[in-house]
Amino acid sequence: MKIKFLGQNCFLFTHNGKTILSDPFYNFQKDKTGFDITAQKIDYVLITHAHGDHTADVAEVLANHPDATVIGQPEICGYFKHANNIDINFGGSAKIDDLKISMVPASHTSSFPDGTYGGEAAGYIFRLPGKNLYLAGDTGVSAEMAIFPKVFGKLDVSILPIGRHYTMCPRKAAFAAKELLLTPKVIGCHFDTFEPIKINHDNAKKHFADAGIEFSLPELGEEFEF
Numbered sequence: 001m002k003i004k005f006l007g008q009n010c011f012l013f014t015h016n017g018k019t020i021l022s023d024p025f026y027n028f029q030k031d032k033t034g035f036d037i038t039a040q041k042i043d044y045v046l047i048t049h050a051h052g053d054h055t056a057d058v059a060e061v062l063a064n065h066p067d068a069t070v071i072g073q074p075e076i077c078g079y080f081k082h083a084n085n086i087d088i089n090f091g092g093s094a095k096i097d098d099l100k101i102s103m104v105p106a107s108h109t110s111s112f113p114d115g116t117y118g119g120e121a122a123g124y125i126f127r128l129p130g131k132n133l134y135l136a137g138d139t140g141v142s143a144e145m146a147i148f149p150k151v152f153g154k155l156d157v158s159i160l161p162i163g164r165h166y167t168m169c170p171r172k173a174a175f176a177a178k179e180l181l182l183t184p185k186v187i188g189c190h191f192d193t194f195e196p197i198k199i200n201h202d203n204a205k206k207h208f209a210d211a212g213i214e215f216s217l218p219e220l221g222e223e224f225e226f
Contacts, residue, residue: 001099001128001226005218006033008053009137009161009189012040013126016097020044022135023054024061028193033221037064044096047072048137049110050079050118053193071101073119079112090122100127104148106139108167125152133226134158134181138167138190145180157226158183161190162204163197170204174211185214187224 004012007029013020021042026035037057042065048054055076062068062082069084070077071094077087086094093102101124108121125148126133134148134155149155158181161167167190168176177186186208191199201217208215216224 001126001133003159003187003224003226005187005189005220005222005224006035007220008193009048009135009159010054010057011135011159011189015099015128018043018096020046020096021061022046023048023137024057025053025055027057027060028053029220035221037061041065042068044068045070045072046101046124046135047076048106048123048135049073049108049121050076050112050116051110051138052113054138055112073103073110073122075117075119079116079118090120093127098129101125102127102152104134105142105144106137107142107144108138108140125155127152131156131226134160134183136160140168141172141176141180143180145176149182155181155183157185157187159187159189162188163191163193163199165196166190167197170199170207174207174213174215177208177213178211183213185216187216187218189218191217 001015006026008025009023010025011022071086074087077085106121106123110118110121123136160173162170
């Protein structure tokens with residue numbers, strides 16, 4: 001699986017020829033990533049919650065890729081009224097070939113910019129043969145995180161928000177990684193996009209180093225191999 005960071009919680013996951021775009025918000029920093037939705041194949045749109053910095057570009061994605069399938073809460077799928085969707089809830093999963101994406105709770109609010117209720121915020125566990133990835137979405141530290149490795153097995157990589165103010169800060173995310181998620185590697189997200197979530201990069205790296213967690217602070221457009 002390849003993972004490309006497009007800003008905030010927007011990632012492009014590519015697996016077995018299928019593409020999954022999470023929380024579309026790529027236009028805000030498009031000048032730094034060069035991401036062109038018209039030239040990109042999109043098979044699935046995965047949404048963690050309804051806030052504008054996670055859904056602003058969904059309509060554009062679906063206009064350019066009408067055959068794409070939306071995966072998210074029933075409230076979110078209902079809001080977009082797209083013909084193709086997989087509406088799941090906590091405990092539910094979506095299957096894409098040998099990849100199983102399971103919805104898990106996130107500690108965060110969720111409503112669309114127009115005030116429409118977006119259901120409860122979520123994260124997702126990507127379950128591949130022999131390895132797991134956790135996409136947290138927007139969340140604070142939650143005791144429920146300790147259950148995830150017990151239910152799903154080792155979380156080989158976790159993508160965690162670290163921008164503080166609206167989500168965990170680096171110190172809290174490092175604590176969650178070490179003490180609750182038991183994950184050896186973290187990719188940071190949801191940082192630096194706006195003034196309230198700007199972070200000190202050196203300080204963030206130190207928190208994870210002190211916790212013994214391998215940590216990546218991705219550049220816009222950077223791609224990872226999982």
